Every structure is written in C-alpha cells, then in structure tokens.
Amino acid sequence: MRIMRSKELPKELRDRIVARHRSGQGYKRISAALKVPKSTVASIILKWKKFGTTRTLPRPGRPAKLSNRGRRALVREVKKNPKITVAELQRCSREMGESSTKSTITAALHQSGLYGRVARRKPLLSARHMKARIEFAKKNMKDSQTMSNKILWSDETKIELFGVNSKRYVWRKPGTAHHLPNTIPTVKHGGGSIMLWGCFSAAGTGRLVAIEGKMNAAKYRDILEENLFQSAQDLRLGRRFTFQQDNDPKHTAKITKEWLRNNSVTVLDWPSQSPDLNPIEHLWRDLKMAVHQRSPSNLTELERICKEEWQRIPKSRCEKLVASFPRRLMAVLAQKGASTQY
Known part of the structure; x- marks a missing residue:
C-alpha cells in the first residue's frame, strides 16, 4: 500500500531516502521500494544536496493574512x-x-x-484650459530658451503668520504625484495673513510689495506703476522685456490693459490655470520656507522678513528656474495639457 501524501514525511523516512540515494540507487527505484512518489524523492534529495540536511527548515515567514x-x-x-x-x-x-x-x-x-502620500494641490483644468495650454506650449517652444531670459515673471501670493495647510493622503506609485486622480483641485489664493506681489527674471529678484487691504484692479495698476519699470531697470532688462502675469480678473481688467498699452508693455499671452508654467511659484515656496524658519511673531515682522529673504534669493536660483521653462512646455505637451510635475 502506498503511503498517503501528507504535509511532511517523517524524518526517519527522509533519512532512508537520502541513504539509498548515497548508495547509488536511482529516484525510480527508491520510490518503488519506499512507496514514496518519485517527485517527493527528488525534492528531498535536492534539499539535502542544497542544505546538507533532511531536517525541517524554518519557514520564510508567517502565511499571508490577505489572499x-x-x-x-x-x-x-x-x-x-x-x-x-x-x-x-x-x-x-x-x-x-x-x-x-x-x-x-x-x-x-x-x-x-502603492504608498500613502499627501495629495498635491493642482488647479482644476477643463478641456478648454488644457487645449489653451497645449497651444501656448507649441507656440513658444521654439524660442523658449532665448525668450525666457527677457521675461519679467510676476505673481501674487499669501503668506501665513502661523500657517499649516490641510493635507489629504492618496495611494499612488512613485513618479505619479502630478497625475490627475492623485491631486486635489484648488482655486487661486487659499488664505493667509499678508498678500504680496513680486517679480523676478533670470538676473535675480525684482521688487516685492505688500498689498494693503483688498486687492483690486486699481490697486494692481498702482503696483505696476510704482514697481514694474523700476524692477526691469534694476534687473537690466531694458525697455524691450516681456511681462508675464496670469489671467486673474484684476490683471485683465480694462484699466490694467489700458495702462499696459499706454506704457507699451509687451504682455505674454498666458494660458489660464497654469501656475506650473510660472517658475515664480518655486520662488514663493523658497520664500515661505525661509520666512517660517525665522518664526516671525507679528505681521509687521512677517513683512520685513519676507522682504529680507526675497532679496537673499541668489541669482543662480533664479537662472535655474527660468532655464526650466522649455522643460515645462515639453511637460505640458507630454501630459496633453494636463497638470505637470512642476
């Protein structure tokens, strides 16, 4: 009668299989003599050759709790x-x-x-937005390297005195942080203690202005009047620079357009919902990190430290960010207009 297959053979039987193998008997003969399947004989002998023992070896770990x-x-x-x-x-x-x-x-x-990570906050993009981003990237790709050095980049941001942004975790694979399902749509300006307008170019940082009260088109026009050309002069951009701003309603208001036209300012035709194309977003991040490391205790101190840290941003950092503009355009095309990793 053949021995019924079980989880493990007795050690004494395993030893007899190895002994017969060492005496020169083949697998088939051992199987017939000891009533053990030939595959089991082969497995026991292979284990003996590999580990030099017929004892039960420790298992690699606990069985999986989840199938x-x-x-x-x-x-x-x-x-x-x-x-x-x-x-x-x-x-x-x-x-x-x-x-x-x-x-x-x-x-x-x-x-x-798949690992739990904080979801990136990205602008909510419609099909119209993505189409405009693709057209912008195609239009400016050819001359992006040379034109980017003549651009005066600008934006507004809010900096909190004691700010902790809310976080949301997502499950994602490495390298997929910017994929649409792994991001949280946002609208521009989420709150804070003081609002700033700033500009920069490949040559360094320009003016940084604290905005008093609620920002409107008239106030924005005054900021440009007092700071735009002075910043361009300080950065040695000359009169033939290109001014970049996003499509915030204050920027596209009638009085703003009239001022820009009357002062012969060339404005970059910017696609909406595209902060990832503007390298100043990385400068804002640098600024906020530097400011919060100094732990300002009140709004007056916060404004002073912001201006100090803005001036300390090295020219090399600005050059590197502006040099990324062609890659940003390529990333938009690669993503078919969707948000990129920038």
Whole structure:
C-alpha cells in the first residue's frame, strides 16, 4: 500500500531516502521500494544536496493574512479611487469575506507599489484650459530658451503668520504625484495673513510689495506703476522685456490693459490655470520656507522678513528656474495639457 501524501514525511523516512540515494540507487527505484512518489524523492534529495540536511527548515515567514485575490481586489479599489481611506478599504475587505487590519491592508498595498502620500494641490483644468495650454506650449517652444531670459515673471501670493495647510493622503506609485486622480483641485489664493506681489527674471529678484487691504484692479495698476519699470531697470532688462502675469480678473481688467498699452508693455499671452508654467511659484515656496524658519511673531515682522529673504534669493536660483521653462512646455505637451510635475 502506498503511503498517503501528507504535509511532511517523517524524518526517519527522509533519512532512508537520502541513504539509498548515497548508495547509488536511482529516484525510480527508491520510490518503488519506499512507496514514496518519485517527485517527493527528488525534492528531498535536492534539499539535502542544497542544505546538507533532511531536517525541517524554518519557514520564510508567517502565511499571508490577505489572499492574493483579496490584495488584487484592494488594488483595484485604490486605482478606481486613489483618495480612498484605509477604513473604507477595511469595509471592502470585510465585504469580500477577508476581514483585515489596517496594517495588513497597508502592507498589501506596499507590495503592489502603492504608498500613502499627501495629495498635491493642482488647479482644476477643463478641456478648454488644457487645449489653451497645449497651444501656448507649441507656440513658444521654439524660442523658449532665448525668450525666457527677457521675461519679467510676476505673481501674487499669501503668506501665513502661523500657517499649516490641510493635507489629504492618496495611494499612488512613485513618479505619479502630478497625475490627475492623485491631486486635489484648488482655486487661486487659499488664505493667509499678508498678500504680496513680486517679480523676478533670470538676473535675480525684482521688487516685492505688500498689498494693503483688498486687492483690486486699481490697486494692481498702482503696483505696476510704482514697481514694474523700476524692477526691469534694476534687473537690466531694458525697455524691450516681456511681462508675464496670469489671467486673474484684476490683471485683465480694462484699466490694467489700458495702462499696459499706454506704457507699451509687451504682455505674454498666458494660458489660464497654469501656475506650473510660472517658475515664480518655486520662488514663493523658497520664500515661505525661509520666512517660517525665522518664526516671525507679528505681521509687521512677517513683512520685513519676507522682504529680507526675497532679496537673499541668489541669482543662480533664479537662472535655474527660468532655464526650466522649455522643460515645462515639453511637460505640458507630454501630459496633453494636463497638470505637470512642476
């Protein structure tokens, strides 16, 4: 009678298999003599040759608490909705009949290359926005390297005195932070303590102005009147520079357009919802990090420190950011107009 297949053969039987092998007997003969399947004989002898023992070796680890089917189901849920929470995934797991802990679910997603990361905040782009971004990139790609050095880049930002931005986690693979499902749509200007207008070029930073009260078109025109040409002069851009601004209603208002036209300012035709094309966004990030490291205690001190740190930004940093403009255009084309990694 053949021995029934079990999880493990007795060690004494395994030793007899190896002994017969060492005496010169073949797998088929050993299998017939000891009533053990030939595949089992081969496996035991292979293990003995590799490890020099017939003893049961330690297993590589605990059996997985979540089946492969369960893990694949969770990965599908995450791909459908990257913003799904672990608690929601737990409910999905229970519905599949595999109740799992949060740590088990997290480990399973890690095995599939998915990690919880803070979702990037990106502007909400419509089909019209993406089309305009593609047209802008194609139009300016050819001369982007030379033209970018003659651009005076500008923008407004708000800096909080004690600011902590809200965060939202998503499950994503490395290198996919800018993909649309992994981002949080935002509208411009989310709040803060003081509002600033600033400009810069490849030659360095221009003026930085604190805006008193509510910003409107008239106030914006006054800022340009007092700071635009002085900044261009300080940065040695000459009169034939190109001015960059976004499509905020204050920038496109009638009185603003009239002032720019009357002063013969060449304005870059800018696509809406495109902060990733403007390298000044990275300068704002540099500024906020430097300012908050100095821990200003009041608004007056905050404004003073902002202006000090703005002037300390090295020219090399500005040059590097402006030099990234051609790559930003290429990234827009590669993303078919969607948000990029910048």
